[in-house]
Amino acid sequence: MLQLKNIKKTYNGKAVLNGIDLDIDTGEIVSILGPSGSGKTTLLNVILGLTDLDEGQIIFNGEDLSRTPMKQRGFNIVFQDYALFPNLNAYENIIYGLKNKPGVSTKREVRELIALLGLGNHLGKTVDQLSGGQKQRVALARTLVMKPRVLLLDEPLSALDGVIKESIKERIKTIASDYNLTTIIVTHDPEEALTLSDRVLILNEGGISQYSTPREIIHNPHNGFVRQFILNQLEIKRNNIFSLFEGAYA
Ligand SMILES: Nc1ncnc2c1ncn2[C@@H]1O[C@H](COP(=O)(O)OP(=O)(O)OP(=O)(O)O)[C@@H](O)[C@H]1O
Numbered sequence: 001m002l003q004l005k006n007i008k009k010t011y012n013g014k015a016v017l018n019g020i021d022l023d024i025d026t027g028e029i030v031s032i033l034g035p036s037g038s039g040k041t042t043l044l045n046v047i048l049g050l051t052d053l054d055e056g057q058i059i060f061n062g063e064d065l066s067r068t069p070m071k072q073r074g075f076n077i078v079f080q081d082y083a084l085f086p087n088l089n090a091y092e093n094i095i096y097g098l099k100n101k102p103g104v105s106t107k108r109e110v111r112e113l114i115a116l117l118g119l120g121n122h123l124g125k126t127v128d129q130l131s132g133g134q135k136q137r138v139a140l141a142r143t144l145v146m147k148p149r150v151l152l153l154d155e156p157l158s159a160l161d162g163v164i165k166e167s168i169k170e171r172i173k174t175i176a177s178d179y180n181l182t183t184i185i186v187t188h189d190p191e192e193a194l195t196l197s198d199r200v201l202i203l204n205e206g207g208i209s210q211y212s213t214p215r216e217i218i219h220n221p222h223n224g225f226v227r228q229f230i231l232n233q234l235e236i237k238r239n240n241i242f243s244l245f246e247g248a249y250a
Pocket residue numbers: 011012016034035036037038039040041042043188
């Protein structure tokens with residue numbers, strides 16, 4: 001279990017995270033959802049160890065990691081822009097991290113992961129020959145071969161379109177369940193958060209507005225912000241689609 005206790009972070013005198021308390025069960029998918037500037041990326045970076053926290057604790061399976069350097073936490077992130085090495089092909093990108101830590105994944109495990117992510121036919125392609133969805137899967141594979149203890153994903157679906165988005169979503173769910181891997185995802189899209197996650201953390205101005213299952217958020221929004229920001233966005237999306245066809249059957 002990953003526990004965040006009273007996490008605080010201030011930039012230039014402004015509280016960006018103002019006391020976040022959170023428990024995430026092992027194998028759970030949690031989305032961090034909120035408007036621009038609400039502190040999503042800062043929270044992700046604090047968990048990763050890229051950003052130091054000012055106050056509070058990060059406890060993983062009972063071990064206090066609050067001051068543990070990023071590399072020793074054993075958490076790993078897929079960045080929004082994938083950050084693949086352009087001079088390497090897909091396969092070389094996937095196994096890159098194993099050069100320094102051989103044996104973390106066996107050849108068989110790497111093969112299984114490549115099959116799971118449907119990358120078998122794309123291994124020889126250079127990065128610029130890969131589509132957005134393929135790049136995302138290579139980035140996921142490259143991270144997963146290192147067997148992170150927690151997987152962090154920064155806006156993993158934002159650059160992808162409809163069908164590809166659904167396919168990546170399903171793969172993320174499969175990975176979290178097959179590997180019992182705690183997965184934390186930053187998104188600004190309520191639909192993504194609600195359809196992908198076991199629980200959704202809704203941030204507003206550095207504080208928790210609601211932390212619940214998608215079902216609970218839909219049926220029992222805890223406050224006006226959740227209703228306004230999250231549910232209204234979904235309603236607007238829905239109405240936009242339905243208004244397109246209004247009168248079509250008249
Ligand atoms: N390194 C930094 N130095 C100063 N201020 C920062 C720094 N990083 C983030 N901030 C500020 O902290 C606040 C939260 O930023 P953060 O990037 O966490 O928000 P976010 O919810 O991820 O936003 P977005 O959806 O736009 O990416 C913003 O006001 C931002 O300007």
